[in-house]
Amino acid sequence: MANILETKQLTIQFGGHLAVNEVDFCVAEKEFKSIIGPNGAGKTTFFNLLSGQLTPTKGSIHLKGEDITSMPPPMRTRKGIGRSFQITNVFPNLTVLENVRLAVQSQMAIRYQMLSHFKKYKKVTEKSYELLKQVLLEDKANALATNLAHGEKRKLEIAMLLALETEILLLDEPTAGMSLEEVPAILKVIRNIKEEGKKNIILIEHKMDMILDLSDSVTVLFNGTLLADGTPKEIMENETVQTAYLGGMHNGHSA
Numbered sequence: 184m185a186n187i188l189e190t191k192q193l194t195i196q197f198g199g200h201l202a203v204n205e206v207d208f209c210v211a212e213k214e215f216k217s218i219i220g221p222n223g224a225g226k227t228t229f230f231n232l233l234s235g236q237l238t239p240t241k242g243s244i245h246l247k248g249e250d251i252t253s254m255p256p257p258m259r260t261r262k263g264i265g266r267s268f269q270i271t272n273v274f275p276n277l278t279v280l281e282n283v284r285l286a287v288q289s290q291m292a293i294r295y296q297m298l299s300h301f302k303k304y305k306k307v308t309e310k311s312y313e314l315l316k317q318v319l320l321e322d323k324a325n326a327l328a329t330n331l332a333h334g335e336k337r338k339l340e341i342a343m344l345l346a347l348e349t350e351i352l353l354l355d356e357p358t359a360g361m362s363l364e365e366v367p368a369i370l371k372v373i374r375n376i377k378e379e380g381k382k383n384i385i386l387i388e389h390k391m392d393m394i395l396d397l398s399d400s401v402t403v404l405f406n407g408t409l410l411a412d413g414t415p416k417e418i419m420e421n422e423t424v425q426t427a428y429l430g431g432m433h434n435g436h437s438a
């Protein structure tokens with residue numbers, strides 16, 4: 184299968200610290216890829232490089248064969264790389280529906296310039312409800328974003344990300360800060376997106392059961408370098424990964 188996204192020798196240095204160090208990474212079309220690694224391994228920094236929030240010191244990023252290393256973030260989104268919204272980008276005093284409408288509108292402004300104002304309004308509303316349904320948040324459409332539970336806020340972020348209609352979704356720890364009861368719902372949302380089969384998902388997560396359940400392949404980062412890449416089974420059985428990372432988890436450390 185062709186690679187949709189690839190990095191070559193991707194590196195970023197902060198002062199003397201190599202946060203991402205010569206990482207060769209690739210994702211095939213429609214592959215569900217997870218990135219794991221202990222705290223400080225460079226996972227979020229790697230996402231920031233993919234989405235364009237950071238510029239690499241060295242190396243390159245290729246989207247469907249095109250070198251996008253110097254492309255600014257909005258252009259990368261237009262080309263197909265979507266990064267999940269952080270809740271800080273959500274308007275707390277607007278309703279859930281209004282927040283999704285804003286994201287849909289920003290996308291539709293480009294696609295539906297020819298439609299009349301009324302038709303555009305109707306389309307935006309329909310699309311917003313569709314997205315809320317997809318993330319299992321329909322019943323909260325009229326709630327103020329500020330009043331949502333943490334797990335519901337993460338669902339809202341995913342709805343707003345889906346509104347951008349990018350082929351690639353970068354999800355950075357969607358379950359972070361969630362209570363145990365909230366996790367199954369977000370897992371269901373992600374599984375539904377996967378089963379629809381239209382997106383490439385790259386997921387950073389610490390929850391190993393979730394990784395094993397969802398991923399086609401897993402990349403392990405450790406001290407900024409790529410330690411291993413393979414199927415979930417290969418990763419679980421990999422001795423280097425066991426020693427450097429998973430072993431620590433069995434001893435009760437959070438990875």
Ligand SMILES: Nc1ncnc2c1ncn2[C@@H]1O[C@H](COP(=O)(O)OP(=O)(O)OP(=O)(O)O)[C@@H](O)[C@H]1O
Nearest residue numbers: 197200202220221222223224225226227228229438
């Ligand atoms: N802007 C920055 N300036 C300096 N150092 C940074 C910067 N961003 C990240 N780092 C450092 O780079 C390393 C990797 O951080 P990063 O947040 O990418 O790790 P992570 O794998 O996502 O960790 P976590 O699982 O805790 O989120 C850390 O040592 C961090 O302190």
